[in-house]
Amino acid sequence: MVSSVSSDAHMWNLVFLQLLLEEAGHEVTNVGVCPPDGTVMAACRxxxxxxxxxxxxxxxxxxxxxxxxxxxxxxxxELAALPVVIGGKLGVRGSGDPGVGRQLLDAGFDAVFAESRGNTPERMVADFRAFLTTLATARTATPPPRIPAGAGR
Structure with missing residues (x-):
């Protein structure tokens, strides 16, 4: 499932992720832009x-x-164990705060794919694909490891 956050009205990123996931063989539900938290949670249930x-x-x-x-x-x-990742421009200062990724991981995200200095969009996509592979492998074993922002650099 792909979704934006409640304040974000950009759709092109969701379409890109949906196509990327479908190309990798996943079925995708696109919740869309500006969904209230309750809408995202209901879709997950x-x-x-x-x-x-x-x-x-x-x-x-x-x-x-x-x-x-x-x-x-x-x-x-009901949703506590659902793997959840976040990515994109996570702060209004853009790529300036490396602590944002750690804060999000500590709060419970399984991976963070953040825009940062030296972390190109291509690197973020490669890291996301690697996470998907890790998640698929881990489903039969243990919970997936948390991946810090910019881990692929």
């Missing part, structure tokens, strides 16, 4: 419960919106 929730944002408010949403997801017994 639906009959087609996802194996992964991918949050993408380009407006710079991903840290704030993402923190609120991941705390709600982790507090919900």
């Amino acid at each position: 639906g009959a087609d419960r996802p194996d992964l929730l991918v949050l993408s944002t380009v407006n710079g408010h991903g840290r704030l919106d993402g923190l609120r949403l991941i705390r709600a997801l982790r507090a919900d017994p």
Whole structure:
């Protein structure tokens, strides 16, 4: 499942991720732009419960919106174990704060793919693909490892 965060009205990033995931053989539900947290949570509880929730944002408010949403997801017994990742422009200062990724991981995200100095969009996509491979492998063993922002550099 792909979704934006509640304050982000950009759709092109969601379409890109949907196509990337479908090309890799995954079925994808696209929740869309500006969804309230409750809408995302309800979609995750639906009959087609996802194996992964991918949050993408380009407006710079991903840290704030993402923190609120991941705390709600982790507090919900039905959704607490759902793998959730976030990526894009996570702060209004852009690539300047490396602590944002750590904060999001500490709050409960399984991986963070953040815009940062030296972390190109191509590197972020490669890291995301590697995470998907790790997640598929780990499903039969243990929970996937948390991947810090910019880990592929």
